[in-house]
Amino acid sequence: MTIQLFSEETTQTRWRDRMRARRAILASSRLAKAKPERIERVIGKWASKYPVTDMETARTDRAAVCSVSERARSQEGCLLRSIAVARAAKYRRRSITWCSGFALEPFRGHAWVEVGGVPVSENVEIADYTKSLEVRARGDADVSAASGESAGAGLLEPDRMMEPPPAAPVRPRDLFGLAKDKRLLVVAALMALVGSGLTLLIPGFIAKFFSDGSFSLPSLGWIGVFLGVLLASGVAMVFQYYYLQKVGETIVRDARGKLSNHLLRLQIKEYDERSAGDLVSRVAADTSSLRTGFLQIFVACTTGFPLVIGTCALMLFLDPFLMGTALALIVGLGFVLFAVSRLIQGASLVAQQKLGSLTSQVQRDMGGIRTIRATNATDSEASMLEGRVEDAWQAGLKMAKVQSIVSPIANIGFQLSAIVVILVGAYRTSIGAMSISELVQFAALLFILVSPLGQMASALSQLHSSLGSLQRINEILDLPREDELDMANLLSPELLKTLEASAKPNAPAIEFDDVVFTYGTREFGQEMDDADSLVLHKLNLQVPEGKRVAIVGPSGAGKSTVLQLIERFYDVNRGAVRVFGKDIRDYSRSDLRDVLGYVEQDAPVLSGSLRENLTLGLGDVGDDRCMEALERVNLGYLATRSEQGLDGPVGESGASLSGGERQRLAIARALLSNKRILLFDEATANLDSHNERQIGDVLRNMAGNRTVLVVAHRLSTIMDADLIHVLEHGRLVASGTHSELVVKSQIYRNLASEQHLV
Numbered sequence: 001m002t003i004q005l006f007s008e009e010t011t012q013t014r015w016r017d018r019m020r021a022r023r024a025i026l027a028s029s030r031l032a033k034a035k036p037e038r039i040e041r042v043i044g045k046w047a048s049k050y051p052v053t054d055m056e057t058a059r060t061d062r063a064a065v066c067s068v069s070e071r072a073r074s075q076e077g078c079l080l081r082s083i084a085v086a087r088a089a090k091y092r093r094r095s096i097t098w099c100s101g102f103a104l105e106p107f108r109g110h111a112w113v114e115v116g117g118v119p120v121s122e123n124v125e126i127a128d129y130t131k132s133l134e135v136r137a138r139g140d141a142d143v144s145a146a147s148g149e150s151a152g153a154g155l156l157e158p159d160r161m162m163e164p165p166p167a168a169p170v171r172p173r174d175l176f177g178l179a180k181d182k183r184l185l186v187v188a189a190l191m192a193l194v195g196s197g198l199t200l201l202i203p204g205f206i207a208k209f210f211s212d213g214s215f216s217l218p219s220l221g222w223i224g225v226f227l228g229v230l231l232a233s234g235v236a237m238v239f240q241y242y243y244l245q246k247v248g249e250t251i252v253r254d255a256r257g258k259l260s261n262h263l264l265r266l267q268i269k270e271y272d273e274r275s276a277g278d279l280v281s282r283v284a285a286d287t288s289s290l291r292t293g294f295l296q297i298f299v300a301c302t303t304g305f306p307l308v309i310g311t312c313a314l315m316l317f318l319d320p321f322l323m324g325t326a327l328a329l330i331v332g333l334g335f336v337l338f339a340v341s342r343l344i345q346g347a348s349l350v351a352q353q354k355l356g357s358l359t360s361q362v363q364r365d366m367g368g369i370r371t372i373r374a375t376n377a378t379d380s381e382a383s384m385l386e387g388r389v390e391d392a393w394q395a396g397l398k399m400a401k402v403q404s405i406v407s408p409i410a411n412i413g414f415q416l417s418a419i420v421v422i423l424v425g426a427y428r429t430s431i432g433a434m435s436i437s438e439l440v441q442f443a444a445l446l447f448i449l450v451s452p453l454g455q456m457a458s459a460l461s462q463l464h465s466s467l468g469s470l471q472r473i474n475e476i477l478d479l480p481r482e483d484e485l486d487m488a489n490l491l492s493p494e495l496l497k498t499l500e501a502s503a504k505p506n507a508p509a510i511e512f513d514d515v516v517f518t519y520g521t522r523e524f525g526q527e528m529d530d531a532d533s534l535v536l537h538k539l540n541l542q543v544p545e546g547k548r549v550a551i552v553g554p555s556g557a558g559k560s561t562v563l564q565l566i567e568r569f570y571d572v573n574r575g576a577v578r579v580f581g582k583d584i585r586d587y588s589r590s591d592l593r594d595v596l597g598y599v600e601q602d603a604p605v606l607s608g609s610l611r612e613n614l615t616l617g618l619g620d621v622g623d624d625r626c627m628e629a630l631e632r633v634n635l636g637y638l639a640t641r642s643e644q645g646l647d648g649p650v651g652e653s654g655a656s657l658s659g660g661e662r663q664r665l666a667i668a669r670a671l672l673s674n675k676r677i678l679l680f681d682e683a684t685a686n687l688d689s690h691n692e693r694q695i696g697d698v699l700r701n702m703a704g705n706r707t708v709l710v711v712a713h714r715l716s717t718i719m720d721a722d723l724i725h726v727l728e729h730g731r732l733v734a735s736g737t738h739s740e741l742v743v744k745s746q747i748y749r750n751l752a753s754e755q756h757l758v
């Protein structure tokens, strides 16, 4: 009988904190086995060494540790959790004081005791480890009084109860952080500085024409140098442009690579909740916007900014008063522009979202074009598409409105400022405060200032739009990858060995042990007794190794869900699924899937060649083996149909294959993969009776070497299975062979008689 101590803390914690907490728990596990005195000594040492209190961080640590301590929900586990909190705090080198209250007196005011899921005591006050052992003893005594059977109260599986928080807001420096090749940036910046410096020499040359207060041509040598300076600044710009474009393209490549790679590795539930089109638009459009924003800002900072500073310095040198006037006007204008451009970020985010929904609508229509035509829904879909186009247009227009305000404000503002400055300058010339040559130089500098200021204004508006894109990209990158949530990837080899050793010998190939599951996400601590929303209710079933086992039952009973849980596309809320005696959460998902072959209900075929589909995930497989697998499912003719043989295309999503051919191709892939367990979800539903019989024979011959679990509606395909499980409303209602079930299960008998099998 186990006693569980649950934290009452609500644990809506960032997944990054949870990952760190997992490591803290794992790192603590060895220490938890130490003697109590040593544990207290270690925690005490940490507590005194890192005494800075930061309640918020401490709370985060504690919440994170509590949320991942599914494994630690035992008396020892509570201690483990306490150590882990202290350790997490130690890693952060802060906030130990508050944690130590939890760590040194692990259970005071923070926990209640459950026995087999039944709360037997609330808010137990335990001062130290020794006392906690006494409570365990008391708890054991209480067990006989309590029911012993789990009441189902308590916590959910940790990964499922926390939604990732919204992505943190992005800052301009995040955009700069995207450029990895800093050397190229330095070269580009140097070229920009050279170009800007040379440009600043130009007003000096112009002033040469007015060197003695009236117009006169300078010497040919001066003109030659002038042209040389122009040429050199042009060459510097060419190099700057090329290097910058290279950095920009690299940013797009890196962002696309990282994002698309991450997209392929998200948890399955993310694909359930998001639209494919929106994800595609993030990979295509948002990444391009990063490049534009980065380039514009970089040019503004390296060319525009030094030019502004240089011109301002020269203007200051020529006439400080006139410069002060110009500066006041420019700063005022800058404030107005900044305020307006902030509106662009919001508008841009909306515009990109609308573009995303337009892309997903197009994708939806292209994917279901036959259904749309056949149901005469072309017009209604077209009008929906037009609606999305209209929305995207509206959002683009809104952004254009804001953007179109920025440009005229900048132009008119600058023209007015220039007029004011020149008038003030003319007045100062008239009173002898500056010479004509100085006024000409000042005016030339003022006009040089136009281009960098314009650059900076447009960069500012693009910056907000690019930050919007970066935020949409980060939203996806911030989602945890499936493998990052695999406990097994964090375990030390020693611990892994211990887990291997703990696997039960002679265990069934697959075992469901009291599995409770729902697709919905639940709040922390929310009860699991809402039967209506549960897909599986305390499901217990076994699939013996080497046997052919079937799951049957009415539609919606949870049959496909059983297979998806075995594949660990989703995690159970309670109970455990075991494969060869080991909890599937103790495998890494990739190791688990190495032993499982799975043919989905709709047997999707990927665009590409026959060979690509057959050898998906298998690496190099010889032609002979491919052909053998195809022959086994009666598909040998596909390889001879096209001149390209196995490399012949199968069309977009296998469009050039019939439904039955698609299913047989998926089965051939599963056979080729040679996995120890094969899962078939309605895999023969589209086959004619001849092919169905042939594939049935193949599967029958494999029994003994392979374990086969089949979900089937057509009972004729599984009548001779070694074992049949009958599911109804997520519960196992009967198990046995066909002849046994016909006698003992009403539901099975009904299914069989509907199909004229009894």
Ligand SMILES: Nc1ncnc2c1ncn2[C@@H]1O[C@H](COP(=O)(O)OP(=O)(O)OP(=O)(O)O)[C@@H](O)[C@H]1O
Pocket (backbone or CB within 6 Å): 272, 519, 520, 535, 553, 554, 555, 556, 557, 558, 559, 560, 561, 562
């Ligand atoms: N991704 C999902 N998100 C939310 N609910 C789901 C999801 N997949 C299935 N369900 C729901 O879970 C329940 C069980 O579905 P499941 O596909 O396992 O049933 P099934 O027995 O295989 O049905 P069928 O024989 O019709 O294929 C159904 O009520 C279904 O609507």
